Amino acid sequence: MPEDDEEGGKSLQSSSREVFRPIDERRYRIDGQRESATIGYGFNNSGLMDMGAGYNFAQLQQEIFNRSSEKVDWTLCKNEWRVHDIYRVGEEQVCLCGHHPIFQICELKNEVTRQRADVGNVCVQKFIGLKSKRLFAALKRVELDPTRSLNKEALELYTHLRVIGAQDAEEYLSFYRKRKGVSEDQMKFKVAINKKIVAYAAKKAADAAAAYRALGK
Numbered sequence: 001m002p003e004d005d006e007e008g009g010k011s012l013q014s015s016s017r018e019v020f021r022p023i024d025e026r027r028y029r030i031d032g033q034r035e036s037a038t039i040g041y042g043f044n045n046s047g048l049m050d051m052g053a054g055y056n057f058a059q060l061q062q063e064i065f066n067r068s069s070e071k072v073d074w075t076l077c078k079n080e081w082r083v084h085d086i087y088r089v090g091e092e093q094v095c096l097c098g099h100h101p102i103f104q105i106c107e108l109k110n111e112v113t114r115q116r117a118d119v120g121n122v123c124v125q126k127f128i129g130l131k132s133k134r135l136f137a138a139l140k141r142v143e144l145d146p147t148r149s150l151n152k153e154a155l156e157l158y159t160h161l162r163v164i165g166a167q168d169a170e171e172y173l174s175f176y177r178k179r180k181g182v183s184e185d186q187m188k189f190k191v192a193i194n195k196k197i198v199a200y201a202a203k204k205a206a207d208a209a210a211a212y213r214a215l216g217k
Helices: 032-038 059-066 074-078 122-129 132-145 152-160 168-175 184-214
Strands: 080-092 102-110 116-120
Touching: 032 132, 059 074, 059 116, 059 122, 080 116, 080 132, 080 152, 080 184, 102 122, 102 132, 116 122, 122 132, 132 152, 152 168, 152 184, 168 184
Parallel strands: none
Antiparallel strands: 080 102, 102 116
């Protein structure tokens, strides 16, 4: 059975050429009108938002407010943020909500204040509604086997980060779903792109881990 994050539910033999577009940052923001449907928070007996064991929503909210221009309205505050990058570390870290350990981390960036915040993958899915699980799954897939394919979301992210160019991403998308009929040149091209992204992600994780240790946490 194909992985839904790789194939997107379409035929493996699909050869239709997809048009590559630069990342749409609006997809990486909370839609305040859909919050109750997409974030999936519950409420405890005190009426406070409950994110599950070990997750402190009030702490996460305050940390995000502190880095934002909007200090009162939570929905407006969240709309200032987008996902800038993702990385996975081998050493335990602590989420802004206080939950630990976390290993899959999303780097968020505020478009107004330009401040950044490193938040655990679980909180990002609940806080910002992004399917970051697909990004981490795609990265892990090509780390384990560089002949496998990234998904469109990952290609958009790394193009936005200028790890790869838009032209390379468009070429990759023209055959990334195919498991048969891929030419030798296409396979070499895909493997080269995958290795470039894996190398970037590894350096990002190493730098982030070093910076975290330097803080004495």
